[in-house]
Amino acid sequence: MPSAIEIDNLTKDYAVGFWRKRPQRALDGLTLTVEQGEIFGFLGPNGAGKSTTLKLLMGLIFPTAGAARILGRAIGDVTMHRSIGFLPEQPYFYDYLTARELLDYFARFFGFSGPERAQRVSAMLERVGITTAADVQLRKFSKGMLQRVGLAQAILHDPQVVFLDEPMSGLDPIGRREVRDIILELKRQGRTVFFSTHILGDAEMLCDRVAVLVGGKLQGIGSPERIVSVKVQGMEILAELPDGRALPEKLAARATRIGDRWRIEVPEAGLYAALDDLRTAGARVLSVAQVKPTLEDFFFKLLGQEKKPDFA
Amino acid sequence: MTTIPIVAQNTFREAVRDRVLYNLIFFALLMIGAAVLVGQISIGIEREVILSLGLTAISVMGLVMAVFIGVGLVYKEMDRRTLYAVLSKPVRRSEFLLGKFAGLVLTLAVNTALMTVGLLAALAYVERGLSGADAWAIVAVYFILLKLALVTAIALLFSCFSSPLLSIVFTLGIYVAGVFAPDLRQLGEVSGSRAIGSLATALSYLLPNFHNFDAIAAAAHGRAIPGALVAQNTLYAALYIAAVLVAAAAVFSRRNLK
Numbered sequence: 138m139p140s141a142i143e144i145d146n147l148t149k150d151y152a153v154g155f156w157r158k159r160p161q162r163a164l165d166g167l168t169l170t171v172e173q174g175e176i177f178g179f180l181g182p183n184g185a186g187k188s189t190t191l192k193l194l195m196g197l198i199f200p201t202a203g204a205a206r207i208l209g210r211a212i213g214d215v216t217m218h219r220s221i222g223f224l225p226e227q228p229y230f231y232d233y234l235t236a237r238e239l240l241d242y243f244a245r246f247f248g249f250s251g252p253e254r255a256q257r258v259s260a261m262l263e264r265v266g267i268t269t270a271a272d273v274q275l276r277k278f279s280k281g282m283l284q285r286v287g288l289a290q291a292i293l294h295d296p297q298v299v300f301l302d303e304p305m306s307g308l309d310p311i312g313r314r315e316v317r318d319i320i321l322e323l324k325r326q327g328r329t330v331f332f333s334t335h336i337l338g339d340a341e342m343l344c345d346r347v348a349v350l351v352g353g354k355l356q357g358i359g360s361p362e363r364i365v366s367v368k369v370q371g372m373e374i375l376a377e378l379p380d381g382r383a384l385p386e387k388l389a390a391r392a393t394r395i396g397d398r399w400r401i402e403v404p405e406a407g408l409y410a411a412l413d414d415l416r417t418a419g420a421r422v423l424s425v426a427q428v429k430p431t432l433e434d435f436f437f438k439l440l441g442q443e444k445k446p447d448f449a
Numbered sequence: 450m451t452t453i454p455i456v457a458q459n460t461f462r463e464a465v466r467d468r469v470l471y472n473l474i475f476f477a478l479l480m481i482g483a484a485v486l487v488g489q490i491s492i493g494i495e496r497e498v499i500l501s502l503g504l505t506a507i508s509v510m511g512l513v514m515a516v517f518i519g520v521g522l523v524y525k526e527m528d529r530r531t532l533y534a535v536l537s538k539p540v541r542r543s544e545f546l547l548g549k550f551a552g553l554v555l556t557l558a559v560n561t562a563l564m565t566v567g568l569l570a571a572l573a574y575v576e577r578g579l580s581g582a583d584a585w586a587i588v589a590v591y592f593i594l595l596k597l598a599l600v601t602a603i604a605l606l607f608s609c610f611s612s613p614l615l616s617i618v619f620t621l622g623i624y625v626a627g628v629f630a631p632d633l634r635q636l637g638e639v640s641g642s643r644a645i646g647s648l649a650t651a652l653s654y655l656l657p658n659f660h661n662f663d664a665i666a667a668a669a670h671g672r673a674i675p676g677a678l679v680a681q682n683t684l685y686a687a688l689y690i691a692a693v694l695v696a697a698a699a700v701f702s703r704r705n706l707k
Contacts, residue, residue, distance in 0.1 A: 228534060
């Protein structure tokens, strides 16, 4: 079984400057493989080269060097597009069409019969939650609704590999959960999902593996836990104190007040001593959790303190 | 290859929903109505006036549509990024291009047919019926349509790599030069400078010869248009359009989208 995606030394330079002589490298020798059935996160701050990579894979732009294959076929092979779906970043569609007409138009390219097209389009409209607006022209759609239409056209034809560029963009929390559910459902069906995002929480929640791209270069690849290391940094205690009572002095230095509650961070070895101190002080312990580095911590560390990435 | 009709149908649908086209058709029909009025004050030559002005209105309005819509056909899709979702489907860029061309030519054919019906209705009203000589007007309209298809192909070529404003300038420039192709050839023959003469002659053959597509005067005067000219213009247009579309496909296939 071929890999879903094989990228080998993919490089893209753009000619900039007045005489277009100065090349600017947007992607530098990217090499990675995504196996079938994976949910693969492609992470990086704005300008990292994520969208450039997706555009190269879709054949919208051409590589300066390197190659890539999807399901064993070269990226220039248009017939391979029968097996893939693509949601562009901030999708633009023909605004004079309704959602139903747009999906029907795209479905025609796959040779479905009239009744099958109608059935698939209706099912897709329901799946992404825009049935009530199906016959409204897209020029009247909000950004979130356009994003849903974009997702629908990407998975309408049951593709083997789905490419999503910032799939959560423009969606409210309910919409984001629905998209997460759709991605998980695709995985259950054995599809491969390759999605780029700068929302690290989504990547941690969904991805089997992630690749981290900064400045066009691959910085790391692996499961989210492996990327950030599983080493526990400490323990976090959430507690409430009765009126008039104060935190023990040795805990006060490690505590942050959040409304009526206290958040106390202690080393793993000192957890039980801290709990004893809180019990003596008459505190009510609400929760105890491990403090582990997140992908966001990893990114900040990677980019250095002085260079804040543009994350959601 | 079935993608071409799919893209063509959608391009036609876009044109139908674009209200600007209705304004152009209305304006053309208005000009035909005006021709009827002018014909009323041109005693004895009403038919010639109506056909001349009417066919000219159809030609000019068609040209405006072909140029202004043609130059945006591909450019607009690239600029608005509506192409991204389309090209992620099993659609070759060349098929997409041919589909856009076919869609606009279909639009022009329908619009031209509507305007021709209006013209013939105006003629029938003034002449109290149509005569056999009026059939040459249909041939003249056919030549106009061939011309518009060729202009569309040229506009489409520029649309693949140039901004709309420059594309309009280039397309109209080539059209005007093509209308004066015989004069350019004559310049080549009579020019004192060998270099200029050779250049003028070469250009007169390279540029599309739009002069041959003008049968308005013949139709207006009820003169027969030879079958050989119809065959020649059809073949010439087909070959020239094919060459321009091949060039457009070559340019578009290598274009990095933004």
